[in-house]
Amino acid sequence: xxxxxxxxxQTPLTADDQKKANxxxxxxxxxGLAAIGPGIGIGYVVGKxxxxxxxxxxxxxxxxxxxxxxIAFTEALALIGFVVFILLGL
Amino acid sequence: MLALxxxxxxxxxxxxxLFTSFNKIAMIACAxxxxxxxIYLIAARRDPMVAPTGVRNLAExxxxxxxxxxxxxxxxKEGLGWTPFLLSIFIFVYLCNVPGIIPIIYxxxxxxxxxxxxxxxxxxxxxxxxxxxxxxxxxxxGMLWPRNVPVAMRPLVGLIEFLSNILLRPFSLAVRLFANMxxxxxxxxxxxxxxxxxxxxxxxxxxxxxxxVLPFAMLLFLTAFEVLVGFLQxxxxxxxTGVYIGLAAHPEH
Numbered sequence: 001x002x003x004x005x006x007x008x009x010q011t012p013l014t015a016d017d018q019k020k021a022n023x024x025x026x027x028x029x030x031x032g033l034a035a036i037g038p039g040i041g042i043g044y045v046v047g048k049x050x051x052x053x054x055x056x057x058x059x060x061x062x063x064x065x066x067x068x069x070x071i072a073f074t075e076a077l078a079l080i081g082f083v084v085f086i087l088l089g090l
Numbered sequence: 091m092l093a094l095x096x097x098x099x100x101x102x103x104x105x106x107x108l109f110t111s112f113n114k115i116a117m118i119a120c121a122x123x124x125x126x127x128x129i130y131l132i133a134a135r136r137d138p139m140v141a142p143t144g145v146r147n148l149a150e151x152x153x154x155x156x157x158x159x160x161x162x163x164x165x166x167k168e169g170l171g172w173t174p175f176l177l178s179i180f181i182f183v184y185l186c187n188v189p190g191i192i193p194i195i196y197x198x199x200x201x202x203x204x205x206x207x208x209x210x211x212x213x214x215x216x217x218x219x220x221x222x223x224x225x226x227x228x229x230x231x232g233m234l235w236p237r238n239v240p241v242a243m244r245p246l247v248g249l250i251e252f253l254s255n256i257l258l259r260p261f262s263l264a265v266r267l268f269a270n271m272x273x274x275x276x277x278x279x280x281x282x283x284x285x286x287x288x289x290x291x292x293x294x295x296x297x298x299x300x301x302x303v304l305p306f307a308m309l310l311f312l313t314a315f316e317v318l319v320g321f322l323q324x325x326x327x328x329x330x331t332g333v334y335i336g337l338a339a340h341p342e343h
Contacts, residue, residue, distance in 0.1 A: 065163045069333065072326045076262045079269035086099060086272070 027089030034081020041074040102279050103201060103272070118199035122185035126178065156180060156328070164332035165339070172335060175216070179209065180328040183267065187320030190275055191313050198271040198320070203264070210264035213331045218255075221338030232341055263330060270323050274316045281309040 013021070049067035053060045105114045133149035136142065142150055156177045161169045186205060190198030200206050221229040233255055234248040288302035 061159075062163065065159070065329065068322070068326055069329065072266060072330060073262075075270075076266050079266055079273070082269050082273055083265060 023088050027085045030088060031081050031085035034084070035078050038074050038078035041077075042071055045070040045074060096280075096283065102276065103197070105197075114195075114197060115199050115202050115204070118189050118195065118197065119186060119205055122182055122199065125185055126181040129181075152181065153177060159325075160329050160332050164329060165336040169332070169336060169339075172332065176328050176332055179213075179331060180324050183209065183327050184321060184324035187271060187324055190271060190278075190320060191316045196278070198275055200267050200323075201271040201275045203268050206264040206267040209267075209327070210260040213263060213334065214260040217331075217334040217338040220335050221341070224339045225341065229338070229341065259334060263327065267323055267327050270319060274312070274319050277312050278309065278316065281305045281312060285309060 045067060049063050049070075052063045056063075107113045108117065129145055130149055133146040136146045153173065156173055157170065160176055160180075161173055165172065183200060186199040188198075189195040190201065225232065233251050235244055236247050236251060239247050284305035285302050288298055288305065291298050
């Protein structure tokens with residue numbers, strides 16, 4: 001209950017606080033949006049790789065190497081989002 | 091009410107300098123290179139005709155892993171001369187990643203931008219040198235004006251190729267390693283803080299204290315996950331180095 005009271009009896013935000021809050025919101029959105037595409041992409045890469053390995057188990061080694069490469073390239077976008085999140089939010 | 095203060099990023103990834111401009115990160119990096127050198131020196135001193143034991147087994151596993159999984163997959167037979175270079179990169183990056191989960195130290199040295207960036211610059215210099223050595227000036231012209239695309243597309247493809255070769259590759263190489271290790275470190279910090287805050291919460295609701303088991307379980311899981319990530323990132327860094335060197339030597343495929 002005390003937390004609710006704290007929310008209601010809030011002191012008005014200063015300009016500095018407002019700036020910080022906006023940065024935090026922006027950072028959250030930056031990371032969340034940056035994670036969508038690579039999430040779908042990595043799922044697709046790994047799914048197709050597993051399909052290929054199941055169809056042709058003797059090619060599994062080659063497929064695995066290429067899969068890691070594909071994951072690494074896809075993941076880079078999410079990681080750039082994470083770096084932006086660190087730069088903005090913390 | 092639970093008070094959960096996340097420490098500022100500088101507190102999470104920084105320590106006081108041990109001496110002037112020599113901090114724990116530098117110490118971990120020095121230790122990593124020393125450990126790698128010592129392992130391989132000891133392994134090299136054993137008699138090669140005797141069946142390998144102990145340290146030599148470990149060292150040979152490393153060499154075989156690099157040869158089979160990285161060099162043969164990316165450069166083929168003529169790339170076997172690159173094994174020592176790739177092996178030293180792999181061992182160094184791996185030993186820099188591992189302290190992220192070792193208690194007391196708990197910091198991946200690659201979680202700061204300096205080491206990944208420096209490694210990426212070394213790799214960048216290496217593959218560009220290899221490209222010029224193997225192809226002469228046609229390394230640059232073939233990159234800017236690619237022969238095997240339609241003429242109308244050449245400026246665009248050339249620009250993309252040039253940017254990707256010169257700027258994006260070293261950047262993404264460095265950022266990938268750095269951000270992965272930093273993200274793992276931040277996750278560990280977050281769950282440590284949650285466990286701590288729940289366990290020592292000054293609250294009348296006693297249910298909160300046993301609930302600290304939940305973030306602790308997640309912490310254990312993430313530690314195990316970080317073991318995998320540390321290895322995987324070293325592997326990816328090395329294999330991308332191999333791919334870039336192979337592409338620079340033979341740009342046609």
